[in-house]
Structure formats: C-alpha cells, structure tokens
Amino acid sequence: MTIDFRSDTVTKPTPGMLKAMMTAKIGDDVFGEDPTINELEKVSAEMFGMESALFCPSGTMTNQIAIKCHTQPGDEVICDESAHVYQYEGGGIAFNSSASVKLLYGDRGRINASQVKTAINPDDNHKAHTSIVCLENTSNRGGGSCYDFEEIKKIKQVCTENKLSLHLDGARLWNALVAKNESPKQYGQVFDSISICLSKSLGCPVGSVLIGKKEFIKKGRRIRKVFGGGMRQAGFLAAAGIYALQNNIERLKCDHEHAKQIGKAISNSSIAKAVLPIETNIIIFETAETTAASQVVEKLKQQEIYCYAIAPDRVRLVVHLDITEEMVDKTIEIIKNI
C-alpha cells in the first residue's frame, strides 16, 4: 500500500464525482454557453456573497489574473515572503504584470496590519506605487496555518485607508473555514478578489475559481483569454467542482484530525526536532540535527510513504481525501518504528 502525502493535489475523483462529471451538460464556454460552468461560477459567487466568478484551469492562473487586474506595470505587490504568488508561480508577478514585490516576514505565512502599513510606499516619484496586498489562507509554507479573522479586518482597514486592493489566495481556504468555524460570506465582505482551488483539498481533478465584483471578473475573463486559459467544453470539470462544493467541505475535519494524529506520532519520534503547530491538513516538521530532510524522505519512501523535503531541514506531509483511516494507522505504526 503506497501512502501519498506529497500534496492534496494527488487525489483521484470518487465514483460520485465521476458520475457528476459524466452526466454534465456542456457547451462552448468561450461563447459563454457551458451551463455547468455558468452554474459553478454562479454558485461560487453566491457562497461568498460576491457578484461574479470565473472558472480557471489552475490556482496559479486565478492568482495571476487577479494581480494583473489590480495593478499597472511598475506597481508593487505586498505579500509574505513564503507566499505562493511569489515563491511558486514562476516569477509570474514580474512576467505577467511587470510589478515588483515587497516581501514581509510574517508569522508562519501570516502578515499583520502594522507590517502592511509600514510596507506601503509613500507618494514619492522615486518609489513604486503600492497597489495590492495578497494574503494566503491557509498558508502552505506556514504549515496550514490560519489567519485570525480580526487581523484580516485590520488589514482591510489599512487597505481602504490607502486605496489598496486586497486579494486572497484561498487555495486551501476551505480548510481554514472548517478549522475556524468561519463562513465564506465573511471573506466575501473584506476581499476585493478571492481565488479558491477545487483541485486541492476538495478532491477535483482540475480547477480554480476567481471571485469578485462584476467589472473585475469581466476584466479577468479577458485576461484569462490572453493567458490561454479559455477552455471549451470544460463543464465536465466544473461538474466535479459543484459536486465537491456540495459534498467535500465538511469532511475536511476528518483530514485535520488525521493530520494531528500523524503530527503527534512524528513529534514523539526520533526523526523530528520540532513539528509546526498543526491547524489543518498540513504537517511540517524540522528534522533532527543529524538527519537531512532528504534522508527522512528517502527512509519513508522505502516504507512506501511519500512526502516532500521543502527545505534542507524541513519535511511536509499533506493529508487529503484519498488518505484513509487505515493509511493513517499504518503511517503512525511505521513512524513509531523508524
């Protein structure tokens, strides 16, 4: 039995999801004629109490479209140094938007309002024009850490006072909502745009949704075309998304419970020096001084447990829909004996 903790992107559609996909009504979405995509966009916007939404092939694309829409060339983006938009999107902020980035050093991926305030450039010709703040919830490199919503509201206040857009990279927002007992509508009220992934913890094969105001999404739809992201009969994929929104959110509690159990076993083992606090479905641990992360990954691989070294001394495991109770028990057993 191989147990794959490399990412929550490795999930395969369940029979229920496949059935929804196979029976989807489809049309050409570039003509606006795919009823299932239109439905997914409508449902997503309504969930967040926002006006409009746009189905895209990836979370990288939804983030990059948002940044492109909110900036002009030469502008500056504020985000945490660990942010996906900066670390893992191929330099897209520079490539697509010709914008620069001001990095902040937050607490496990979470920045605060006072840091944001200090990072805004003054109205001075020497300086880049600060135009957008990007937050990530949950934070991937922060080990699935969740924002305190009160802090988000304070950041929003700073953005409003300084006429900055506020974008949320919510690739794993569902995990945060479930862990903190929050609602999508709270988020819809404070963010100008929200990117959510269907392909991560919700178990879809493909897809992300960008949500925002009507005019913003209209502009975003044009940029999606320019980026080559206009898909045709992609209602098959949108059907998986609708199914996931209806069936796969509540169960995330179970992933979080499993992550905590595995994290506990790791922290009691000889392989870890410290485990980051586990708030959702991600486990990140620092390896013991004498062992490199790559060695730990290799050792686990020999027992058919797959995970990643995300730094020379850091290993990441992600729990997801395809990780069963039995796999969790087996993993804990193996870690105990390592």
Ligand SMILES: *Cc1c(COP(=O)(O)O)cnc(C)c1O
């Ligand atoms: C996975 C991820 C994305 C989007 O990645 P894609 O692979 O392009 O869908 C964006 N932000 C975060 C934090 C992620 O983990």
